[in-house]
Amino acid sequence: MRYGVLARLPDGVIACIEQIVRDTCREAGEDDESGSMRERIRQQADEGRRSMAASGPLISPDVFRARLGLTEGCIKSLLSNGSVFAMEVDGMLYYPSMLADTTPDLKHLQSICRMLVPVPPSARFAFLS
Incomplete structure (x- = not known):
């Protein structure tokens, strides 16, 4: 990923991706109700934006x-x-x-x-x- 694909996605798209991942985890018996998955995705998006601010885009x-x-x-x-x-x-x-x-x-x-x-x-x- 050049600058982190998640950094360029709108919040609504990130929320949809999160829901798909949550549903998949539930189906696999790995429920994540703590919100840690959402936080990890948000952190990745934040890191991507920081990288873009530091490197010039x-x-x-x-x-x-x-x-x-x-x-x-x-x-x-x-x-x-x-x-x-x-x-x-x-x-x-x-x-x-x-x-x-x-x-x-x-x-x-x-x-x-x-x-x-x-x-x-x-x-x-x-x-x-």
Whole structure:
């Protein structure tokens, strides 16, 4: 797994995977009612997001602003209209570095982001990756 597949899955998908694993464990006689399985999956997703924040696919707000040359107010406006999105990692917001890449047509990428607004950030990230 490049950055951890679980890190890019939306919570709803993780919950479905958990249910499948739980059902399979019950069928095999290995019931896990303690919630430890859910916690392990959540920890793997968190570790994957931390890895992406440390290695570059996710960048801090300061780096994001600097790359685009925008003010904090402009970034807030882009966030509120759905042109960009951020993912939470350990209580801090990080932006996908692809949204700060000036090589592709950013206006086109931002319009795609606006179409994806109802989708959770982790699913948007997976879609655009």
